[in-house]
Structure formats: structure tokens, C-alpha cells
Amino acid sequence: MIKTGTISYFFRDQKGLERAFDSISWSPNPTIWSAGCSAGQEPYTIAIMLAESLSVWKFKNLRIFATDIVEKFEERIKKGVYSEREVNAVKTNKENKWLFEKYFNISNDGSYEVMPEIRNKVFFAIHDVLADEPISDNFDMISCKNVFEYFNVEEKQRVYKKFYNALKPGGVLIIDPKQRNKEFEAPTNLFLRICKDCVERVYRKR
Numbered sequence: 001m002i003k004t005g006t007i008s009y010f011f012r013d014q015k016g017l018e019r020a021f022d023s024i025s026w027s028p029n030p031t032i033w034s035a036g037c038s039a040g041q042e043p044y045t046i047a048i049m050l051a052e053s054l055s056v057w058k059f060k061n062l063r064i065f066a067t068d069i070v071e072k073f074e075e076r077i078k079k080g081v082y083s084e085r086e087v088n089a090v091k092t093n094k095e096n097k098w099l100f101e102k103y104f105n106i107s108n109d110g111s112y113e114v115m116p117e118i119r120n121k122v123f124f125a126i127h128d129v130l131a132d133e134p135i136s137d138n139f140d141m142i143s144c145k146n147v148f149e150y151f152n153v154e155e156k157q158r159v160y161k162k163f164y165n166a167l168k169p170g171g172v173l174i175i176d177p178k179q180r181n182k183e184f185e186a187p188t189n190l191f192l193r194i195c196k197d198c199v200e201r202v203y204r205k206r
């Protein structure tokens, strides 16, 4: 049975993403895969954060491929329209409020719209990380958060191997910080964990 939980929101794991970005030696054309992206909150968050931290020309070349096993990218999402609940963490956080003001428009109906300069960095597609091959073998970074919990041990290992093959040499993988059971860690023959004592789980491809 396909499990397709939809709960996601903007700036869900800001610290983890910051740690991942700090560890990346960006290509001239930075390329990211957000796997299991739900309705786009995560890839748009990545684009907003990188708009502030990449050089102007690298941000110009940035592409984020955002995939999910089921179609959640209906017109609303491609237009970047979200509810109060989905933007709350960036809207109400004292330190992030300016990002909200800079990158979101408030629509007449009370929803919030991500600015086009962020939207046009993200390309949505349907993709099953278990069954389908990765769409590139040269990603600077893969983000796959709150997705591994759906997989059994064998499936997790299979997906880690795929991510290994999809990353460029030295590329960075970030998964969600919360589960700590050993079987959930990325295999050490494929990935080196950056900051072993941190809650965030960021790995570099060996």
C-alpha cells in the first residue's frame, strides 16, 4: 500500500538545511533533488533559503527537482499558493519574518503566494523513489525528509544506494532528524555523517 501523508509546511527543518548548505561545494549550476516533496513546501523553502545564501549567478542557475509518488502538484501548488497553516512557521518566527515578507504575497482570499523568482527554480514531477531510477547522477544535494519512515529495512538500503548513485562526488544527503534507530542511519560504506553529535542528519557521499 502506498503511504502518502501530506502534512508538510514551510521552514520545517531550517537548521538541518543550513547545516547541509554549509557542507556543500556548489557546482556552477547547483542542482537539488527534493524527494518525497509533498505539496512543494520543502523545495520552495530550499529555494528561499538559497536565494539568500548563494551568489547571484549561482542562484540564477539553481534548479530544484521536486518529486513525489503521487500528484500533489495541482495548479495551486505550481502557482505557489498556500494556507496560513503551511506558512505559519516562517510568518510568525521573529528571525524569519522578513523572509516571509520578502518572498510571499498575500492574496485577496487570505492565502499566501510564493514569489515567481522562487517558483521558477522548482520543477515538479511524479517519481517513486523505490521503483524509479533517479533523474540525474550529478546532484549537489538530495533532501529526503520524513519519507524513509514509510520503508522497510531492505527498501531503505535500496533507496540509500539510489541516492548514492544520484549524487555527484562529495554530494550531500539530508534526511529528517527525528528517528535515531540504527537501521535508519545511512550505510557507512556509502555515506559519511557530517556532525555525528548533531540532531540533524546530513551525510556526504564517500
Ligand SMILES: C[S@@+](CC[C@H](N)C(=O)[O-])C[C@H]1O[C@@H](n2cnc3c(N)ncnc32)[C@H](O)[C@@H]1O
Residues within 6 Å of the ligand: 003, 004, 005, 006, 007, 008, 009, 012, 035, 036, 037, 038, 039, 042, 067, 068, 069, 070, 127, 128, 129, 130, 131, 144, 145, 146, 147, 150
Ligand atoms: C510526510 S511527507 C514529507 C514531506 C516533506 N519531505 C517534509 O519533510 O515536510 C512524505 C511524502 O513522501 C511521499 N512518498 C511516500 N512514499 C514515496 C515513494 N516511494 N516515492 C516518493 N515519494 C514517496 C508521500 O507521498 C508524502 O508526500
